[in-house]
Amino acid sequence: MATKVNTPKGTKDILPDEMVNRNYVINIIKNQFKKFCFNQIETPSIENSSTLMGKYGEEGDKLIFKILNSGNYSKNIDKNLLDKQNKEDLNFLTNTISNKALRYDLTIPFARFVTQHQDKLHFPFKRYQIQPVWRAEKPQRGRLREFYQCDADIIGSKSLWQEVELIQLYDQVFNDLNLDVTIELNNRKILHGITEIIGEIDKITDITVALDKLDKIGAEKVKEEILSKGISKESVDKLSELIYIEGDNLEKVKTLKRILSTSEIGKEGIKELEFILDALANIKLKRAKIVFKITLARGLNYYTGSIFEVRSDYGDIGSIGGGGRYDNLTGVFGLKNISGVGISFGLERIYMILEQSKIFEKLDRNITQVLFLNLGELGALESMKYISILRENNINAEMFPDSQNIKKQISYANKRNIPFIAMIGDEELKSDFITVKNMSEAKQDRYTIDELLNIFSL
């Protein structure tokens, strides 16, 4: 009875080769998280639906994977709901048969975590988290239904030094990954100020949602979208003018300062931005460029201050990182007045870029350092003893399990690119020697175990 054998749409297995690449990237990131003093946490994959629903907008709610209640859920189904095909009835039906859902991102679960464990945490609390999330999206290149997110957040202080630190963290990680990146910086308060100046402050959400799509759909389509939200053509023209300010970071700041001089919140945004740019100019980044981008909006509406986005300088693959300041994230869970700021790394896209940059080709993906051939029961027993000694000395060693067909054993070592094979045959059994063959030089020699340990520890 053969069943269909593949992973579900939008999910994939990670084979050993790719696992080595992923671990390489994740270890670099973890190493910097540690130096920057972030604590690791994990949250469950499953959350109560009430924790997740309504936090990601209507579109997000649809993309959350819901888990069917166990037991006989069917007795709770109200048949009358099945006839009506509207959204409300479907949601109601879903609530009768499902009360849990799969994590959609790491941010809302973290807000729930902070609220739930507030008594056990010391604020400011710095946490990192690397775990999969699930979204019922249409799968496409670089966008799966199950993928890892990798977030670092600091919660419990409004200090702008944290923004400075998070940008340094980006800089260090991308430097370690040998990637040239540009970190785009903006502030929601500046966007707020701009909507104030053009007289459309109540439309700030529509404007930021539309602006967020600028790189994807272009200026014309953004204009159309904003117009469709009932904003006057006059305001839109004014907006277009304001956001296309030319010049370097300092020149843009100078121009905007003048434009926003009558907006208190706009001026506050500029002040925050200047503090961050000043500090970074003093401390100096290792490699990343930092650009003040007035059109950077970030769609999520929980941001309230600084926002960041990272782009690779090689080809346009979209953002490979992003984040920002949120003053109210735990508010929905009843914990008020806690400010936080966080960034995330777009692991899947970072992998895609590194694949192109060929850095993965240089990684050592050779788990076995020496394979003992199996030349019969006595030799095998002796080999297993030597293998124990090698492992004791941190050398990855193993034996081919079956003794038949030496050619097949050697071909196995070749296919797996194992650098050394070792042999214990009749002659070796009579002596203290192990015959070892260097597979790349096709050269073989006899060594005692001590000599072998020396060779491998070089």
Place this chain on the structure above:
Amino acid sequence: MATKVNTPKGTKDILPDEMVNRNYVINIIKNQFKKFCFNQIETPSIENSSTLMGKYGEEGDKLIFKILNSGNYSKNIDKNLLDKQNKEDLNFLTNTISNKALRYDLTIPFARFVTQHQDKLHFPFKRYQIQPVWRAEKPQRGRLREFYQCDADIIGSKSLWQEVELIQLYDQVFNDLNLDVTIELNNRKILHGITEIIGEIDKITDITVALDKLDKIGAEKVKEEILSKGISKESVDKLSELIYIEGDNLEKVKTLKRILSTSEIGKEGIKELEFILDALANIKLKRAKIVFKITLARGLNYYTGSIFEVRSDYGDIGSIGGGGRYDNLTGVFGLKNISGVGISFGLERIYMILEQSKIFEKLDRNITQVLFLNLGELGALESMKYISILRENNINAEMFPDSQNIKKQISYANKRNIPFIAMIGDEELKSDFITVKNMSEAKQDRYTIDELLNIFSL
């Protein structure tokens, strides 16, 4: 609008302290997996329901978490199914609204993986996998609905050296964890032989399922269960006699050899067991005891040869590891004649034992090595520069983000057990010195950054 803030029943958050414990255990296991040359893989959390259903018995099917199809699933519901409350109708209904499910263990997904990727793998293929699984069980101590499994399998060879190697692997890991354990060993072929001898070969599944519960429910209840399956009292008495053989491993082997002399499969089982015991007597384990336990059955019916189980010698918490040989696991997915053998580590129970053994208390859970106090903007900027240098030299350093209230900053360092605090005040700004206080000795001194690097690198 405050929502209920907790994790769903049977799931939990992992806070930084516990994360340190878990990483300690997992790193020890991973380190040995590497020395034994196992490759890491990952499979998706979500599998097609057709991959999972029917593989874990009827009870298992019920415990699998099903994921509701996205979109308007409700239009596929056949109302007539809602009236009938029998199992078949519920299953049918579930299939109309759900085609994906959460991983229940790592073994079936691995069998699916091997079948799907057979052309890309070199056999024998050794893989390890550490990922969460989900079961809709009643939560109890040491048994959650979401928990990590940790499996190592070798697939593509029938060699008994693999059983030897896997037992060595258990021995090394538990030695590294400083835990005294007993590895119980048996062979399904011996159990097969025994049912042959008592004339109940067609009841082998009922007998192994019942025997598997021996430690949990006791001999009397096991007898009752076997009797209830239609096995004669005579056979049950004979069985009781056979499985309670006294003596050490060699004595038990000797007695069983005589008893099973007319059963071909029984003799094969004994021969395999002897090979493993012989090899281990020659190679020697570091710490674990190995016991041939005739009543060891393991409930899962895919095992066909050797079976293992590990028990801690401190108190009875149940098995902390188990596994065995399966000759046909990929058969259900259409890939025939591939033998495999594997073991798994019961991480949650291992944590519970280590918590009692107080080994976790000795772990360094101090992520921050030095905290710079924030004594105002200029000092903070200078501090951030020094912090960059410290991090560059692999020292975990950070600054308190806010400058108000020095007492609060020191109390924060104390609460987090940070060993050193550093200060850049007005005097330090005029010099090249950093004032550093050792929090445990309440002693402070001035150092240059080079002196500080020296201190921390000791």
